[in-house]
Ligand code: B12
């Protein structure tokens with residue numbers, strides 16, 4: 001039996017498309033994780049449509065397609081293409097888990113939730129010719145049982161960050177705009193430290209990216225993990241909450257174990273905004289102190305900020321830019337507030353009749369798809385383009401790159417790469 005697993009392509013948004021070197025960025029774990037739980041006697045192939053052509057006439061028995069919301073139109077198009085030639089298609093991932101009925105218009109079967117618990121049953125049913133419409137994981141996977149992703153199915157030359165893994169799944173927080181809480185039902189689970197260490201040892205790379213939602217969600221675990229990583233002498237980064245700055249020991253271990261940068265969701269510089277989306281624990285009053293502490297520990301910060309929250313008006317873009325420049329934060333990703341299906345934010349904006357565009361391809365967090373409270377969607381869109389270009393102007397960039405000799409090369413490289421993306425965005429017609 002032959003199974004073809006496909007990751008769709010997505011050209012839009014700040015992170016969409018391929019890198020300037022024609023590579024596909026991060027090696028996501030969705031399909032390598034699925035391949036790892038596929039019975040050994042099955043011939044599995046992974047196709048990354050961002051960098052490979054799809055052959056609809058390929059001789060395969062079953063096609064499996066993943067997709068984020070912004071990738072899902074392409075995923076559906078591919079599903080339709082295979083089904084029109086008689087090949088059965090199964091879909092899974094965060095988007096179709098939130099909207100399985102929509103996905104069933106394009107797929108023979110849909111997996112809702114983590115696939116590890118239902119994938120083998122699905123394959124067995126397919127072999128017997130009785131594929132059910134929905135396979136729902138009724139529980140969450142036991143983290144002691146996670147198999148190493150089958151990276152050997154990927155061509156490592158196609159990725160800028162190939163050595164990716166996860167130590168934890170989920171997040172202890174529940175921010176209204178985030179899919180993680182819905183998908184993982186508020187669970188925060190950790191793999192045994194020993195398993196993570198063994199997986200890292202097996203990587204032929206000393207630059208590693210943890211694709212965790214919040215690697216410091218449980219400080220006790222994070223410290224054990226980081227202590228165990230020290231002897232491996234790797235360089236790594238992950239997403240984590242600002243709460244890391246409250247714990248000196250954790251900060252120090254993060255840096256000692258090779259943690260070069262941390263991706264933090266600051267989201268807003270307005271306390272009311274954070275309150276509105278259940279993120280007041282981010283404590284804005286302490287932002288500058290926290291940034292300085294993280295920097296003093298020798299860790300760079302990639303900050304993530306949301307534009308268009310309900311307290312934001314046209315003046316908020318300039319205020320945010322001033323704050324960011326003053327703070328010395330090393331690198332920033334801006335996002336237009338986006339009601340991703342399955343989130344509380346989606347339900348709220350939907351109930352209030354504020355969603356104005358349902359083309360999922362625009363849900364890459366770079367497009368205004370809803371009516372903001374205190375400005376027009378056009379102003380929000382323009383403000384997004386404006387702040388990206390201003391933040392990545394050469395003078396602003398230079399200041400932060402030269403902030404410290406530590407991690408200078410990394411900081412310069414990531415700023416230049418983000419600048420390239422920012423300058424590809426349309427030139428704003430408005431200034432703020
Ligand atoms: C790595 C990552 C990225 C990378 C790579 C993205 C890429 N295009 O390849 C980067 C940094 C570039 C990125 C960008 C973005 N990301 Co991102 N990203 C992640 C992250 C941290 C890890 C993904 C991963 O490998 N997970 C581990 C695997 C094992 O989990 P999984 O994909 O859910 O797969 C499991 C199940 O869903 C299921 N499954 C999945 N696919 C399939 C397919 C089949 C056939 C079956 C049967 C089962 C199945 O089985 C798997 C095993 O249990 C996730 C968070 C998360 N926890 O997943 C966010 C996440 C996927 N990203 C998210 C978002 C919003 C984005 C952006 C739109 C915005 C942003 N953050 O900038 C952009 C879009 C870029 C784009 N268009 O490609 C959201 C997705 C929400 C949504 N509804 O789409 C997530 C969930 C984070 C969040 N906070 O909400 N991202």
Ligand code: SF4
Pocket residue numbers: 171172173174175178179180181213214241265
């Ligand atoms: S802290 Fe980050 S990962 Fe956790 S729920 Fe909030 S946005 Fe999602």
